Amino acid sequence: MILLFRLLSRLPLGGLHALGAVLGWLAWLLSPTYRRHLRENMVLALGEDGMRRVRPAAIAHAGRASLEVARIWLRPLEEATALVVKVSGWELVAAATKTGKGIVYLTPHLGCFEVTAQYLSERAPITVLYRPPKQAWLQTLIESGRARAQLRIAAADLAGVRALLKALRRGETVGMLPDQAPRAGEGRWLNFFGRPAYTMTLAARLTESGATTIMVWAERLAGGAGYHFHLQQPTQAIQGTTEERAQQISHEIEHLIRQCPEQYLWGYNRYKRPRGVEPPPERI
Numbered sequence: 001m002i003l004l005f006r007l008l009s010r011l012p013l014g015g016l017h018a019l020g021a022v023l024g025w026l027a028w029l030l031s032p033t034y035r036r037h038l039r040e041n042m043v044l045a046l047g048e049d050g051m052r053r054v055r056p057a058a059i060a061h062a063g064r065a066s067l068e069v070a071r072i073w074l075r076p077l078e079e080a081t082a083l084v085v086k087v088s089g090w091e092l093v094a095a096a097t098k099t100g101k102g103i104v105y106l107t108p109h110l111g112c113f114e115v116t117a118q119y120l121s122e123r124a125p126i127t128v129l130y131r132p133p134k135q136a137w138l139q140t141l142i143e144s145g146r147a148r149a150q151l152r153i154a155a156a157d158l159a160g161v162r163a164l165l166k167a168l169r170r171g172e173t174v175g176m177l178p179d180q181a182p183r184a185g186e187g188r189w190l191n192f193f194g195r196p197a198y199t200m201t202l203a204a205r206l207t208e209s210g211a212t213t214i215m216v217w218a219e220r221l222a223g224g225a226g227y228h229f230h231l232q233q234p235t236q237a238i239q240g241t242t243e244e245r246a247q248q249i250s251h252e253i254e255h256l257i258r259q260c261p262e263q264y265l266w267g268y269n270r271y272k273r274p275r276g277v278e279p280p281p282e283r284i
Contacts, residue, residue: 001137008067009074009155013083014224016071017064024063027267038267044255045193046213046261057262064220065112065265072114073141077148081119082226084218088233096212097124104169104206105175105216108253112227119218119229121151127167129165129176129202131156156182161202168209175216179253180201181269184276189284190247193254196280197271204245207238215252220263230255 002207006258028035042051042058072080081199096103105112112278117128133139147178152167154160164174180202181187190199219228234252238245257264273279 002141005070005141006074007276008070011071012224013068013071013226016067017220017224018063021060022063022072023066024061024089025058027063028059030245034267037269038051041193041268042261043272044195045257050261053279054261058264058266061220062265062267068112068220069114070233071148072112072118077118077122079121079157080115083115084119084229085221085226087231088228089214092214092233093211096214099212100184100192102171102209102211103173104168104203104209104213105173106178106203106213106252107175108179108256108257109177109218109268110217110260111220111263113177115227116216116229117151118148120175120216121148124173125150125152125167125226126175126249127152127154127163129154129156129160130172131163131180136260152158154250164202164206165209168206168211173281174206174211176203178249181274184274187274187277188243188246190243190250191284192270194252195271196284198245198251198274198277199282201246203249204238204242207245207249213238215256217256217260219260224237245260 037057038058039051042055046054082128084168093103105116105126107116117126120126128151130142132155133142154163167174178200180200181198185198186202187198189196192199213234214280215232215234217230219230222230234248235255236248236249
């Protein structure tokens with residue numbers, strides 16, 4: 001698999017996206033479970049009409065997301081970040097940097113979430129949380145592809161959490177995928193598009209440090225033209241208790257997804273009940 005990814009990394013981004021679109025449709029055709037999750041999640045968030053309108057593009061974009069990582073992980077950093085051809089909202093980073101209190105970047109499974117930390121690491125040190133995969137070959141790819149000169153990766157465990165907190169105390173930046181389903185004891189049942197979803201509280205706890213919170217996502221441009229890097233401040237200040245902050249972050253993620261629903265990973269089983277977690281409440 002590593003050899004295959006190395007071969008794929010030599011293809012232009014447009015070629016990877018074309019192959020990825022085919023792969024996305026194959027996955028949808030061959031997996032009834034994937035089709036069910038994708039449809040249920042999209043209907044919940046977008047309604048029946050919205051699901052029918054967005055679904056074809058969402059299927060193709062999911063496949064593109066799976067292959068574009070080859071070029072981002074296995075090419076030199078300057079080549080990977082050169083794929084970002086437009087940036088909106090960098091003034092937020094400039095203002096936050098002046099405070100010296102660090103930045104918490106929150107990136108949902110929207111667009112090309114793998115290029116965001118790579119791009120940010122060229123400008124300042126960043127520590128990114130990740131969940132180690134079960135496959136050894138994929139772990140090797142992640143360690144070689146994500147860990148760059150100023151990009152440190154921290155496993156989703158107690159040591160990793162400490163690494164994030166230490167980075168913020170140094171006035172540095174941290175990043176994570178806040179819509180990733182956590183393990184038992186690491187989350188709360190909160191509202192996500194009108195349905196209870198077991199939601200991580202770590203992102204909320206990090207915002208309690210006084211660091212600036214910035215929402216980040218990289219829009220995939222048509223024809224392999226690259227990515228539009230979006231940095232946005234939350235629509236409302238993240239404040240209150242840890243649970244209130246976590247709920248606010250979920251609403252902010254919803255806000256981003258509505259901007260570009262075709263590039264969200266709708267097939268991800270966001271509403272699953274992790275082992276050892278109590279059943280979700282009927283209403284939140």
